[in-house]
Amino acid sequence: xxxxxxxxxxxxxxxxxxxxxxxxxxxxxxxxxxxxxxxxxxxxxxxxxxxxxxxxxxxxxxxxxxxxxxxxxxxxxxxxxxxxxxxxxxxxxxxxxxxxxxxxxxxxxxxxxxxxxxxxxxxxxxxxxxxxxxxxxxxxxxxxxxxxxxxxxxxxxxxxxxxxxxxxxxxxxxxxxxxxxxxxxxxxxxxxxxxxxxxxxxxxxxxxxxxxxxxxxxxxx
Amino acid sequence: xxxxxxxxxxxxxxxxxxxxxxxxxxxxxxxxxxxxxxxxxxxxxxxxxxxxxxxxxxxxxxxxxxxxxxxxxxxxxxxxxxxxxxxxxxxxxxxxxxxxxxxxxxxxxxxxxxxxxxxxxxxxxxxxxxxxxxxxxxxxxxxxxxxxxxxxxxxxxxxxxxxxxxxxxxxxxxxxxxxxxxxxxxxxxxxxxxxxxxxxxxxxxxxxxxxxxxxxxxxxx
Numbered sequence: 001x002x003x004x005x006x007x008x009x010x011x012x013x014x015x016x017x018x019x020x021x022x023x024x025x026x027x028x029x030x031x032x033x034x035x036x037x038x039x040x041x042x043x044x045x046x047x048x049x050x051x052x053x054x055x056x057x058x059x060x061x062x063x064x065x066x067x068x069x070x071x072x073x074x075x076x077x078x079x080x081x082x083x084x085x086x087x088x089x090x091x092x093x094x095x096x097x098x099x100x101x102x103x104x105x106x107x108x109x110x111x112x113x114x115x116x117x118x119x120x121x122x123x124x125x126x127x128x129x130x131x132x133x134x135x136x137x138x139x140x141x142x143x144x145x146x147x148x149x150x151x152x153x154x155x156x157x158x159x160x161x162x163x164x165x166x167x168x169x170x171x172x173x174x175x176x177x178x179x180x181x182x183x184x185x186x187x188x189x190x191x192x193x194x195x196x197x198x199x200x201x202x203x204x205x206x207x208x209x210x211x212x213x214x215x216x217x218x219x220x221x
Numbered sequence: 222x223x224x225x226x227x228x229x230x231x232x233x234x235x236x237x238x239x240x241x242x243x244x245x246x247x248x249x250x251x252x253x254x255x256x257x258x259x260x261x262x263x264x265x266x267x268x269x270x271x272x273x274x275x276x277x278x279x280x281x282x283x284x285x286x287x288x289x290x291x292x293x294x295x296x297x298x299x300x301x302x303x304x305x306x307x308x309x310x311x312x313x314x315x316x317x318x319x320x321x322x323x324x325x326x327x328x329x330x331x332x333x334x335x336x337x338x339x340x341x342x343x344x345x346x347x348x349x350x351x352x353x354x355x356x357x358x359x360x361x362x363x364x365x366x367x368x369x370x371x372x373x374x375x376x377x378x379x380x381x382x383x384x385x386x387x388x389x390x391x392x393x394x395x396x397x398x399x400x401x402x403x404x405x406x407x408x409x410x411x412x413x414x415x416x417x418x419x420x421x422x423x424x425x426x427x428x429x430x431x432x433x434x435x436x437x438x439x440x441x442x
Binding site: 061063064065067069088090091092093121122124125128129130131132133135136138139140141142143145146147182 | 282284285286288290309311312313314342343345346349350351352353354356357359360361362363364366367368403
């Protein structure tokens with residue numbers, strides 16, 4: 001019942017489904033809880049669709065040497081489609097998903113969703129639209145990597161963090177920031193020293209406090 | 222008549238269209254010829270869909286400073302969907318397309334295709350699938366940029382070039398290769414000097430001749 005009420009509101013295609021398909025999707029749904037940093041999807045098969053109820057998921061790529069880069073984050077109300085690779089035949093790359101903070105998700109079994117998407121074109125369409133929308137996020141990351149200097153990228157990252165968390169302190173370690181940006185810890189540390197010398201941030205054991213947001217924005221945009 | 226015969230074979234959705242929609246798409250089709258390096262789509266609005274008949278198109282991003290990076294190429298039989306931004310509402314990034322060699326294309330007006338895609342879900346589905354398929358190409362480029370050293374990237378680029386052109390000589394300048402890879406000319410020149418010293422390539426005014434493909438593959442993969 002919980003799922004049915006939620007899906008009615010959530011999925012634009014819901015009223016195109018037969019009663020049977022609605023029931024089928026609900027029967028193949030579950031609730032999952034993830035601890036901070038717990039793996040949600042590790043690219044082994046079709047984990048399913050995750051709708052974030054609370055918390056935040058992070059989608060990233062990983063190299064053979066274990067180097068990471070964050071592609072985007074999913075907040076409450078967002079749906080993770082790339083973890084349901086069986087639904088999207090045209091996607092052929094590997095992504096990993098984990099929980100950045102304790103998170104609760106509704107999970108729909110990937111194969112069940114696939115079956116319905118093959119019967120109802122509107123469902124297929126929805127899945128494709130969602131996945132394609134994320135293409136734009138990834139292109140923005142790519143533009144940053146290729147075209148922007150590291151000071152701009154660190155500035156954008158810090159601004160995104162404080163906006164997302166509604167605070168002026170970023171509590172991530174330099175190592176964690178480096179992993180988000182796909183670079184080395186030393187590079188982040190050096191950049192933060194510059195920002196600190198310019199009176200933009202204050203680096204302490206508690207984290208990175210943004211003290212001149214205006215200057216940081218000037219660097220970022 | 223020319224378009225109708227071609228589209229019947231080309232588009233998997235063709236038999237789902239009404240006679241009127243078929244005619245409408247054909248009436249809104251044209252043939253276009255592009256010189257080498259001529260712009261096909263410069264991101265001002267919805268240029269339309271380009272189906273490559275002969276030649277080769279290149280899709281790339283460009284920074285405010287004019288720095289470029291090649292995302293992928295389109296060969297005969299391929300269709301360019303990202304140049305029809307009006308069809309794909311979920312795409313919000315800017316791409317440029319030009320002809321790498323003299324090219325002939327069938328062009329379908331973007332707004333006409335959009336109208337049909339709104340009437341016939343199979344058409345919308347087709348457009349989304351094609352665009353999403355390119356997401357994988359872009360992710361591959363991104364993985365190269367983030368995770369691979371420049372020697373690997375230059376090696377992969379040279380191997381792709383000789384495979385694509387069925388020759389063992391790459392006639393691009395160092396500057397052009399640098400633009401494809403989103404790096405500086407000096408970086409490419411330095412890398413080719415290394416490859417040359419290792420007996421992998423021979424650099425002359427005629428171009429870059431691959432003399433040890435095996436070694437190049439060892440670097441690339």
